[in-house]
Amino acid sequence: MQLHSFFNSSTSYRVRIALALKGLAYDTLPVNIRVGEHRAADYVANVNPSATVPALIDGDFRLGQSLAIIDYLDQTYPEPRLIPLEPAVRARVLELSTLIACDIHPVNNLRVLRYLETELQVTPQQKTAWYRHWVAQGMAGVERLLERSNHGPWCLGAQPTLADVSLVPQIANALRMDCDLSAYPRSLAVYEHASAHPAFAAAEPQRQPDYVA
Known part of the structure; x- marks a missing residue:
């Protein structure tokens, strides 16, 4: 199994966590999105038509998009299991996961931030304000979902799920961007608990072969 990944990509981070939780061995194939390697013709044609990371290769099967990859791994x-089978629990896990994956991450990923700078000519201060606004909007929703769920040490119970796999990289990114997360104590408690878990620790950006400080 191979994973095309970038160390600081939160979507790649999600898949690395899932692979580690499942104890699956894989080779990391770094794709430097900072210099546009994900848009190289060979990569788009032969690895990931969406021109993004991550991309998983399992035998002859190739798949992009982190949530699709994790669902494939679960099947x-x-x-x-990271996406529970029981309908109500599954729905809760997907509710929280997609809030992060669809409402927070897309407007704050690298290509959006670069577009703000290069095409719309926003200032660094405006870009930072944009990032922090969408983090605050999304994390407030996450916090309310966690409050409703009466979570244990993880987002939704006693075992990690896709919700935790999604939340931890998002918080890591927010902390890297100096966002104030003090208003989200439940989310931070899950993050701290997960950070002590070997699978989550092994997936951290600074532990990846392509890590650059």
Whole structure:
């Protein structure tokens, strides 16, 4: 199994966590999105038509998009399951995960931030304000969902799920961007708990072979 990944990509981070939780061995194939390697013709044609990371190769099967990859891993390597089977629990996990993956991440990823700078000519201060605004909007929703769920040490119970796999990279990115997360104590408690777990620790950006300080 191979994973095309960038160390600081939160979507790649999600898949690395899932692979580590499932104990699946894989080779990392770094793709430097800062210099546009994800847009190289060969990569788009032969690895990931969406011109993004991550991309998983499992035998002859190739797949992009982190949530699709994790769902594939759950179906193919079901232990431990990250997207529960019981309908109500599954729906809660997907509710929280997609809030992060669809409402926070897309407006704050690298290509959007670069577009703000290069095409719209926003100032660094305006770009930072943009990032922090959408983090605050999204994390407030996450916090309310966690309050409703009466979560345990993880987002939704006693075991990590896709919700935790999605939340931890988002918080890591927010901390890297100096966002004030003090208003989200439940989210931070999950993050701290997860950070002590070997699978989450192994997936951290600074532990990846392409890491650059």
